[in-house]
Amino acid sequence: MHASHDHGPTPRRFLPAGPLRGRIRVPGDKSISHRSIMLGALAVGETKVTGLLEGEDVLATAAAMRAMGATVERQGDGSWSIHGTGVGSLLQPVTALEMGNSGTSTRLLMGLVASHPITATFTGDASLSHRPMGRVIEPLSQMGADITASPGGTLPLMLRGLSPAVPITYRLPVASAQVKSAVLLAGLNTAGITTVVEPVPTRDHSERMLRGFGADLWVEEEGGIRTIRLRGEAELRPQTIIVPGDPSSAAFFAVAALLVPGSDLVIENVGLNPTRAALFTVLRQMGGSIVELHPREVGGEPVADLHVRHSPLTGVAVDPALAPAMIDEFPILFVAAALAKGRTVTTGLEELRVKESDRLATMAAALTAAGARVTEQEDGLTIDGTGGDPLSGGAYPVATKLDHRIAMSMAVAGLVSQGGVEVDDTAPIATSFPTFQHLLDSATGNR
Template sequence: MHQVAPTPAAFKSVGALSGRVRVPGDKSISHRSLMLSALAVGESRVEGLLEGEDVLATAAAMRAMGADIKRGDDGCWTVQGVGVGALLQPAQALDMGNSGTSTRLLMGLVASHPISATFVGDASLSKRPMNRVIEPLSQIGAEFSASPGGRLPLMLRGICPAVPIEYRLPVASAQVKSAVLLAGLNTPGITRVIEPVPTRDHSERMLRGFGADLMVEQEADGTRIIALRGEAELRPQQIVVPGDPSSAGFPTVAALIVPGSDVVIENVGLNPTRAGLYEVLRQMGADITYLDQREVGGEPVADLRVRASTLKGIEVPPDVAPSMIDEFPILFVAAALAEGRTVTRGLEELRVKESDRLSAMAEGLRAIGARVEETEDGLIIDGTGGEPLAGGATVATHLDHRIAMSFAVAGLAARDAVTIDDMGPVQTSFPIFTDLMRSLGAELR
């Protein structure tokens, strides 16, 4: 693995933000659209695909296993699939870069095919444990040789036919759920996932769209039981990927905390299992209006009009965490500028993301003048009441794209510039971030 030199940058306050922007395509949907298109027989077309490093890693892996994936001059991607059960043995290790989603979902795909694959990743991904996926995939009969702690590099030997399982998720994780369901595609019989706490449902929506026989039951206590009939025959699709709600969170919070701002963010996916950030911000007093609400490819979409607002601290309900787990870093920035105290709990999952996001955000926010208490499973933040943060510090991103973008936004509401030690990781999910923020009036040095 080659190491790339850090690319530091400083963001500073320059006054109100304004304009209309469009964020890149949804990362979760982009990953899944490539994987399922590669398992359908025939040609699928994907518009609006996120062309960040994480999704390109998925594309490269599916090519290595037999799919023909090309980008057209018009920006549309075409995928000639090989069919469920027909993945080929990759000739070399699959390089996942920084993408945990690619790794865990592809492990599910490979697990029920008669092939072996070695997964490698960058320094950040290689620190992230894969045991939560290894456990259920071992139950279907796949075999693993992992680095200590269940980490990458990791070799997976798939099995065919695999054993259908009923698996109760021990923690809320859309990635684990999706890995088991993807393994179930090439497994005879019914694979069931029991989900005590609902997580993002892009996999279920898209599997149905491709023609898989999938049923979802919801029990009185909210538990979801997802049943997938294996040995599926998937049909090629025309997919339009909506804008990523996680990426849209950064210009949204920037517009809320920079006085006088008025911004429209177009074509944002508002799947209810993903839109928790916007509901929490509204509870805090955010002026966010959904314009032209519509449905695109089975996913709810709207344009967001966001105006600068006086935010108030709240206690964030722990049960909202699965619908905004990736958005907590930018919510912490909003909380640092709010009136009063914001309390978050139930966020243990943030400690095993690209970095330990609780510690990284607490450390960085303190460095730029915020009042933060770190607990075992969350942060308690006493906001400035709208007064600018002090800024003037360099913040460590720990190779985490969301940490980098969160502190770039914080710099727009600080007296002195906030320096990000490395903006390079942003290429994984939001390669146009700095250009987009500049177009709204932000200043980058």
């Protein structure tokens, strides 16, 4: 939960704004931030990380790696310095590893511990303690780890690692980058070849970064099925990592600049991993001007500066095959659709009903309250846009259901409304993007 709710909600009315201009940077990618600390803590020597996302989840990962013997320090200039122990040399933590609300930290760190001869206890907050860990307990147990979880396979749990662990071939029963990553991380200290088979491709940040740190990892693809193999007993080499800006955070500013007349904005250093960046593909299909400047590769990840200019948008039918690579971006896409010319249709989005909120129902209600024309189906929304005319806005606060992405999406809707849109609570935005309101105010000249 969010600490700020101890003091009740923090509402704000987002008013029509001037064009978005200049250059901005959004916070670093969360997935890459977690992994850079974990792998840096397993490499001997100094790994330097700049642009780390300093949210509570990532700091939980840093604290855990410290507890197992790595040195993880924030420098005065905002960069981070990590001195690792080497694969196989993690130390037994003295106290429980406190994971807060971070499912990523928990599942990936369970993988790391599983092939080391140490025992660790994982605890989390009330919300994390309801989330299923059985999906990682199963493969890690096959590798030889001894795991005692709470009833229902949840936290708190105790994991006794086995070294040498047993290399396995594991076919993912559920599409989960976290489960895949846990098995691969366990494979780092396991003699032989650890194999993960993915019937449905998921985010590939772990594979890219493992390779970047020097692990022997290769991927075969046949008939849409990916087979990932990792040769164990790896020696990781320290790296210098510039964490790319989070594409999910950049999405709000890209859509705002497309919608607000006169906008001409450069969003610097955006990660464009193809398993994450499909929103930009769809916005271009709608007629959005989004140009990649200075495309480059950083730590195995594709990165570019995005130059976004105000563009009249036209509604499209969004290919459901793109959904996994833009699942968190649908709330802000719905705002773009509400201002486009014609009809936008989305399907295959059942997954959105089980996110931080039921994002289909919550966005349908919020956009309707702000004057958009929205029809809700079981697996998506159909939106008839205004053709660029501003939304009417709303007299009453829209309900964001404590969902950070809904709050930010409706903030952008306020910029392109006549009377503004009042968001019932801006506090949850801090979970993924604490500087959002400040950046939005400065880009629109509302300083």
